[in-house]
Structure formats: C-alpha cells, structure tokens
Amino acid sequence: MLSHKLSNLKNLPSLTPDKDWMEKTRYELLAEISAQSKMSRVQRLTLSERADLFFSTALRRFMPSLTRMIAAFLIISLGSGVAFAAQASVPGEMLWPMKRSMEQAELSLTFSQVKETEIHLKHVSTRLGEIDKILEDNTLESTDSVSKEKAINLAVRHLEKDVAGADASLKIVKEENRPSEVVALVKKVTAVTKEVKTTVKEKQDIVSDKVIGNVLKDAAEASKKVNDSAVSLAVQVHEEVVAASNMKPQDLAEAVATGTVSVETSKVDQQELQAVKDGVKAIVENEIKDASLDIQDIKIKTEAVKAEDLAKVKDQVIGSEILQQGEVEKVIKEMLPQTAELKLDQAKVLLQEGSIKDAMTKVTETKEVSQKAEAVLQKLDQIVSDSQNRAATTGVRATSTIPLPVSTTTPFKKIEASGALDGQNLSSSTLPLVKPEDLIKF
Amino acid sequence: MKSLKSSLQERIVFLRLRSGDADAFVFFYDKYVKSIYRYVLIKVSAKEVAEDLTQDIFLKTWQHLVDKKQIANFQSFVFRIARNTVIDYYRQNNRQELPLEFLPEELEQAPADHSHSFHRSLDLEKLLQDLRKLKPEYQEVIYLRYVEDLSIDDIAQIVDMQKSAVRVLLHRALSKLREITKL
Numbered sequence: 001m002l003s004h005k006l007s008n009l010k011n012l013p014s015l016t017p018d019k020d021w022m023e024k025t026r027y028e029l030l031a032e033i034s035a036q037s038k039m040s041r042v043q044r045l046t047l048s049e050r051a052d053l054f055f056s057t058a059l060r061r062f063m064p065s066l067t068r069m070i071a072a073f074l075i076i077s078l079g080s081g082v083a084f085a086a087q088a089s090v091p092g093e094m095l096w097p098m099k100r101s102m103e104q105a106e107l108s109l110t111f112s113q114v115k116e117t118e119i120h121l122k123h124v125s126t127r128l129g130e131i132d133k134i135l136e137d138n139t140l141e142s143t144d145s146v147s148k149e150k151a152i153n154l155a156v157r158h159l160e161k162d163v164a165g166a167d168a169s170l171k172i173v174k175e176e177n178r179p180s181e182v183v184a185l186v187k188k189v190t191a192v193t194k195e196v197k198t199t200v201k202e203k204q205d206i207v208s209d210k211v212i213g214n215v216l217k218d219a220a221e222a223s224k225k226v227n228d229s230a231v232s233l234a235v236q237v238h239e240e241v242v243a244a245s246n247m248k249p250q251d252l253a254e255a256v257a258t259g260t261v262s263v264e265t266s267k268v269d270q271q272e273l274q275a276v277k278d279g280v281k282a283i284v285e286n287e288i289k290d291a292s293l294d295i296q297d298i299k300i301k302t303e304a305v306k307a308e309d310l311a312k313v314k315d316q317v318i319g320s321e322i323l324q325q326g327e328v329e330k331v332i333k334e335m336l337p338q339t340a341e342l343k344l345d346q347a348k349v350l351l352q353e354g355s356i357k358d359a360m361t362k363v364t365e366t367k368e369v370s371q372k373a374e375a376v377l378q379k380l381d382q383i384v385s386d387s388q389n390r391a392a393t394t395g396v397r398a399t400s401t402i403p404l405p406v407s408t409t410t411p412f413k414k415i416e417a418s419g420a421l422d423g424q425n426l427s428s429s430t431l432p433l434v435k436p437e438d439l440i441k442f
Numbered sequence: 443m444k445s446l447k448s449s450l451q452e453r454i455v456f457l458r459l460r461s462g463d464a465d466a467f468v469f470f471y472d473k474y475v476k477s478i479y480r481y482v483l484i485k486v487s488a489k490e491v492a493e494d495l496t497q498d499i500f501l502k503t504w505q506h507l508v509d510k511k512q513i514a515n516f517q518s519f520v521f522r523i524a525r526n527t528v529i530d531y532y533r534q535n536n537r538q539e540l541p542l543e544f545l546p547e548e549l550e551q552a553p554a555d556h557s558h559s560f561h562r563s564l565d566l567e568k569l570l571q572d573l574r575k576l577k578p579e580y581q582e583v584i585y586l587r588y589v590e591d592l593s594i595d596d597i598a599q600i601v602d603m604q605k606s607a608v609r610v611l612l613h614r615a616l617s618k619l620r621e622i623t624k625l
Contacts, residue, residue, distance in 0.1 A: 029501060029504070
C-alpha cells in the first residue's frame with residue numbers, strides 16, 4: 001500500500017518538471033556539448049566496444065522478429081486448438097466458417113488436380129456428416145426449427161458447392177492427366193455421389209419438416225447431376241481412347257495437333273486401354289444397377305397408390321391443375337417392363353457388346369423416366385396429404401396448420417452439369433407448386 | 443521491470459554516447475530528466491534550485507563521458523552524479539534548508555472541481571511532506587527503490603554501500619515512514 005503510494009509520487013504534478021524548462025535545458029545542453037566536442041576530440045571506441053555495439057545493433061534488428069516469431073508461434077498453437085474445435089462444428093455454429101476456410105486453404109495448398117478432386121470429395125463427405133449431425137441434434141428440435149433449417153440450408157448449399165467443385169476439377173483432370181487416372185477418379189466421384197443420394201434418401205424418410213425435405217431434395221439433385229456428368233465424362237474418355245487406339249499413327253498425330261484428341265490420350269497403350277475399358281464398364285454397370293433400383297422403388301410406390309387417392313385427386317380442382325390423372329396412369333404404364341425395364345435390359349446387352357456409349361444413353365433415358373415418375377408420385381403424395389390436412393381443419397379456419405409454401409425457401413443455384421446431360425431440366429422443377437391461398441379457398 | 447528490448451536499446455545508445463554521439467545524449471536526457479529532477483526536488487525542495495542542479499548534473503555526466511571515465515550503467519551513473527551534486531550544493535550553502543511553505547501554496551492553486559484527483563494529490567503531497575521529514579539517507583533509498591523502481595544492486599552503486607547495508611537502510615526507512623504517516 002505504502003510502496004504503491006510512493007510509486008504514485010512519480011505522477012505528482014509538483015514533482016514534474018516544466019515542459020518548457022525541459023525543452024530549453026535540452027537545447028542548452030546540446031549547444032554546450034557540441035561546443036565542447038568541437039574543442040576536444042571525442043574518444044574513440046575501443047575494439048571490444050565497437051564489437052559490442054555491432055552485435056547489439058544486430059541483435060536488436062533480430063529482436064522484433066524474435067517477438068514476432070513467438071507471437072506467430074502462439075497464434076499457430078492457439079489457432080490449432082481452435083481449429084481442432086472447429087473440425088467438430090456444424091453450419092450455423094460460430095467456428096464453422098473457420099472450418100470452411102481451412103478447407104479452402106487445404107484446396108489452395110494442392111497443386112495436382114487429382115488431389116483437388118479428392119479433397120472436394122472429402123469435403124462432400126464432411127458436409128454429409130454435418131447434415132447428419134444437425135438432423136440428429138434433438139436439442140434444436142422443437143424450439144429452434146428455423147435455425148435448424150438454416151443450418152441444413154447452409155450445409156446443403158456448401159455440399160452443392162463441393163460437389164460442383166469436384167465436378168469442375170474432374171474436367172480439368174481429364175484434360176491434363178492419363179485416361180486411366182480419370183476413370184479411377186470418376187469411380188470415386190460416383191461412389192461419393194451415390195453416398196449423397198442414399199444419405200439424403202434416408203434423411204428424407206426421417207425428416208417430417210417440409211422445408212428441410214425440399215432442401216435435401218436439392219442436395220440429391222445436385223449430386224445426381226454431378227454423378228451424371230462424371231459418368232458421361234468417363235464414357236467420353238473411353239470413346240476417345242478407343243478411337244485413338246483404332247487410329248493409324250499418322251492420323252493420331254493429326255488429331256492431337258487439331259486438338260480433337262488430347263496428348264495424354266494419344267499415349268495410351270494396350271494395357272491402359274484395357275484398364276480404361278474395364279473401369280468405364282464397371283461405372284456404367286453401377287449406373288444400370290442404380291437405375292434398376294430406382295425403378296424398383298418407383299414400382300413399389302406406384303403399387304401403393306390407392307385407387308381412392310386417385311379418385312380424390314380426380315375430384316379436386318386444384319388436384320387436376322397440378323396433376324392430370326392421366327399422368328399417374330402414364331407413370332404406372334412406363335414402369336412396366338416393356339418401357340423402362342426394357343430399356344435397361346437393352347443397356348445391359350449393349351454393355352456386354354462393348355458399345356458403352358449406347359448403353360449409357362439407354363441408362364440416361366431410363367433415369368429420365370424414373371425421375372419423372374418420382375416427381376409425379378411426390379406431387380400425388382402432397383395432394384393427398386394436403387387434402388387430409390384440409391379435411392382436418394375444415395370449420396376451424398385455422399390457416400396455421402397448412403404447411404409452409406415451398407416457395408419461401410430460396411431456390412438453390414443449380415449446378416451446371418456437363419457433357420451429354422447439359423441443360424437437361426428436371427421434371428420436378430417444371431411442376432407448379434401448391435400455394436396456401438389456393439388451399440384456403442376451399 | 444524493464445523489457446529486454448528497451449534495455450538493449452539503452453545499451454546501444456549508451457555505446458553511441460561513449461563515442462560522443464550528441465543524439466545519444468539527447469536520448470538519455472529525455473529518458474532520465476524527469477527522474478533526476480524529481481530526485482533533486484525531493485532533496486532541495488525548491489523548483490528553481492532543482493532546475494539548475496538538474497542541468498548541472500547532465501552537463502557533468504557528459505563531461506565524465508568525454509573524460510573517458512568508465513561507466514557500466516548509465517542510470518546508476520547519472521543518479522550517482524545527481525547525488526554528489528546535491529551533496530555539493532548543501533555543502534556550499536551550508537545545509538541551508540529551503541522553506542517548505544511554498545508547497546501548500548501550490549496546493550491551493552490546484553483546481554477544486556476535480557475533487558477526486560485533488561484529494562488524491564493532496565494525499566500524495568502529504569506523503570511527500572512525510573518523506574521529506576525523514577533523514578536524507580532514508581529519503582534517498584525510499585525514493586530510488588519505490589518511486590524510481592531501481593534494484594537494490596543499482597541503489598548500492600549509487601549510494602556507494604554494500605547491498606546488505608542498503609537493504610537494512612531501506613527497511614529502517616520504510617518503518618520510519620510508516621510511523622510518520624500514521625501520526
């Protein structure tokens with residue numbers, strides 16, 4: 001206490017010299033000193049003193065950087081602690097942007113496009129994990145469904161970005177790397193997009209919230225597009241490789257010069273040709289399997305559509321606006337063996353024969369059909385549930401029970417698909433949406 | 443506590459000063475003028491005398507440097523010169539005590555609206571007066587240790603005593619000051 005007070009004496013104004021006096025004295029002293037040093041030569045530093053001066057100066061130069069180094073070390077060690085914590089974060093949390101920027105840094109640190117694609121794929125799985133986490137987090141359930149929606153929205157939007165990033169870098173890989181590498185990478189991409197698809201499907205089954213369901217649907221669509229584009233890329237590579245292997249050396253050189261065949265493709269030997277063929281074949285086989293699973297799925301759903309539901313739809317004006325009864329019938333018809341399944345069988349045969357491109361076209365056609373069918377079925381589902389809702393609320397005039405219109409969610413930027421599927425519109429997006437005002441009219 | 447960087451800077455300037463660098467001297471002047479002035483003022487209690495003596499002290503320091511005197515530490519060196527200068531001053535003036543009355547006068551001039559800082563500075567003025575009641579040796583060690591934050595080592599160099607003696611002196615001075623402040 002006393003010592004503290006004593007040290008405060010320093011600040012006592014009566015013990016502080018005048019500023020003017022200090023200035024004046026400094027000036028006087030300097031004048032005196034320079035006069036003196038002119039008269040008598042100032043001593044020279046001894047050798048050891050000069051060395052001391054030099055090293056002290058050098059050390060001082062080093063000093064700030066030393067502190068900076070310590071500071072940098074601290075920041076890094078602190079940062080890594082936070083970074084570690086950030087790894088466990090999900091969208092909507094404070095540390096999540098940091099996790100995201102660390103992922104960006106990871107991307108910018110890679111120089112190989114193959115690696116970049118793989119990192120993109122890794123991030124896709126991270127996003128899936130996050131979506132999983134958010135949906136399973138029951139603490140948010142009832143109180144914070146809006147923030148949950150937001151978080152899912154964010155995760156899905158970034159998932160789409162990651163998937164698109166994988167797609168984009170895959171295309172660069174195709175230009176720069178060996179065909180066998182491309183095919184291997186396409187396999188990885190398709191594996192991840194399938195994972196997205198199945199995860200999203202699982203989630204859609206659990207999630208009752210309409211908004212989240214729609215968001216998840218967007219995610220599935222995005223990854224599907226990338227899947228298609230990757231597969232078509234693989235098919236394209238295969239075509240090129242096969243074409244190049246059939247060319248005469250002279251023609252091949254010309255093709256390389258004109259740019260129709262890439263340099264890497266021209267160097268393909270027999271062994272690699274076989275590897276590419278096998279790889280692409282496996283990919284297309286997978287696609288066929290996938291498509292047939294889709295068809296099975298839709299078949300089950302169509303069978304589940306009850307006749308009474310169909311009748312309901314028929315009765316209602318809005319119902320008919322959205323969905324013509326004929327459409328449902330058409331769906332059922334298309335799911336018959338002579339249409340979709342027949343196409344798939346054709347694809348299988350074509351694949352066996354080796355014409356991978358034609359097989360893939362058949363698969364794509366089948367997929368289009370099943371997509372359309374699924375969209376129609378979903379609409380039907382919606383109408384049925386809406387009419388049930390309405391039945392439950394008639395007389396009460398409570399509008400709150402009517403689900404939020406889908407249009408309130410911001411539409412996601414669709415990922416541009418490449419290759420053969422460019423510009424292909426998904427049928428679901430062409431269907432009109434049910435507006436709550438229309439529902440209230442009843 | 444002085445940071446490593448600032449002590450290193452002081453070392454560099456000190457070496458420059460040894461080679462007769464006037465700028466280096468200005469650096470030391472700016473750094474120590476307040477401390478020296480305070481030290482002198484506590485001892486002589488008159489502003490004008492303290493100003494004259496402080497100027498004297500810095501000039502003497504410069505001359506010592508030019509006269510190739512070996513100096514290890516500028517701070518203890520300049521305080522030592524200050525101490526000797528004050529002693530010389532008292533010797534010449536035959537221990538003529540300066541009137542203490544001018545201090546209360548200054549207090550009256552202090553602005554009344556800043557009541558808190560006013561009371562605080564009143565408190566400190568009281569402490570300063572108590573400090574001045576101590577023997578000069580006591581005043582000195584307390585000032586150097588607690589106001590200027592010097593180490594026992596540095597104080598021992600300035601007052602030209604053993605470190606243990608400085609400790610004892612400091613202890614006695616502090617208990618005496620406590621005794622006075624309680625009165």
